[in-house]
Amino acid sequence: MLVKSKIVELADWLFEEEIPDGYVPDKPLVENRISISKDPVHMENFQLSTSGLFILHSKMQFDRPVQVLTEIEGETITSQFIFFKPTDSKLPYGMSRHNIRYIPSVKSIHEVEPGIEYTYFIAVISKEYYLNLIKRDSLLHQQFVHEIEKGEYVSFSEEDLMATYEMQHTITELIESKKKGEIRRLHTESRVVELLMYQFEQYNEKTESSDLLFHEEDVQRLEMARQILEQRIANPPTQKELAAEVLTSESKLRKDFKEYFSVTIHDYLTRVRMEKAKSYLLEDKMTVYEVALLTGYGHQNNFSSAFKKYYGISPGELKM
Structure with a gap:
């Protein structure tokens, strides 16, 4: 070819x-x-x-x-x-x-x-x-x-x-x-x-879900909301703040986000944080403490608990 x-x-x-x-x-x-x-x-x-x-x-x-x-x-x-x-x-x-x-x-x-x-x-x-x-x-x-x-x-x-x-x-x-x-x-x-x-x-x-129709303006707002979450995982906006940033209501944002992306805002943010955390640990060789701060958990114990709940193993076990 x-x-x-x-x-x-x-x-x-x-x-x-x-x-x-x-x-x-x-x-x-x-x-x-x-x-x-x-x-x-x-x-x-x-x-x-x-x-x-x-x-x-x-x-x-x-x-x-x-x-x-x-x-x-x-x-x-x-x-x-x-x-x-x-x-x-x-x-x-x-x-x-x-x-x-x-x-x-x-x-x-x-x-x-x-x-x-x-x-x-x-x-x-x-x-x-x-x-x-x-x-x-x-x-x-x-x-x-x-x-x-x-x-x-x-x-x-x-x-x-x-x-x-x-x-x-x-x-x-x-x-x-x-x-x-x-x-x-x-x-x-x-x-x-x-x-x-x-x-x-x-x-x-x-x-x-072909019966669900989104106007182009709604799609652009949802894409912007998604990217804001990805860009600011260390200090993400609340759902109310996120809705204000993309110029829509909190209830509409929650509903449309779930229907369009097939995941809630909270679960999507968790997914992005955990994917980033795994990359920081394996690729960048960062400490668990550093990763906890970069992914917005603040405290190492909170991050370790969330990580183990998501992946089934602790951050320390992943690095071994």
Whole structure:
């Protein structure tokens, strides 16, 4: 399969990668980091590739409106995410969209605007590789596989969905992994499967609750509320304060948050705190006391009790 992209207004390709289609389990990963700063584009690219798989994580800003051309040749399944926010925004992610697509071959052009910070993630997976990750007869994607067999371009979800915290966390784990060799390849493959599972799960939940309709303004408020919780876990606002920040009532925020994200505000904050805590303990090697402060528990004993209730083991046992 061939994956390449360029700014229509410029002569050179931003990147051009030719990847073998076949699934080769012991094929090593190749990592590449590219920085591009050439009027009108400023871009930081992280790329991972192996036989049957190409991953791109790109942070982009543009000095003027331009068109981005992307070409993919060969039968592929893509897991695509786009995050976008004003360059002066203090929120970590902004708005987002994601989907899974089957692409027999495609050329697409997207217009991008100045003053917007874009973060783009795509996993391009050959058909053979994909069907080794997710078995053909799995109920998770039965209809999707049926459409794939027709050989025509199709999206898993009719509408792009918004990325959840779990998806963002999985992407971050994948691109920031310090693992090497075979362990890195296995870790990458497991994160790709995890990301696809989160996408399948969200789509299925949306399908089951399709009678719940949210206006775009409500969705933006909910996304902002979610990001405020993620950004301020050390000192989170009360639900009343959070509702005031996103310009809605406390009761409406509680109700809509539960319906839209399928989790209460309290449980979501706990989930984010515990995921961050595990990362601080394992990846950053912080002390239990430091993690307690960073996750907003204040007292080490309160944090340790919450951690053991959530994971079933104490922070000290996790670090052993």
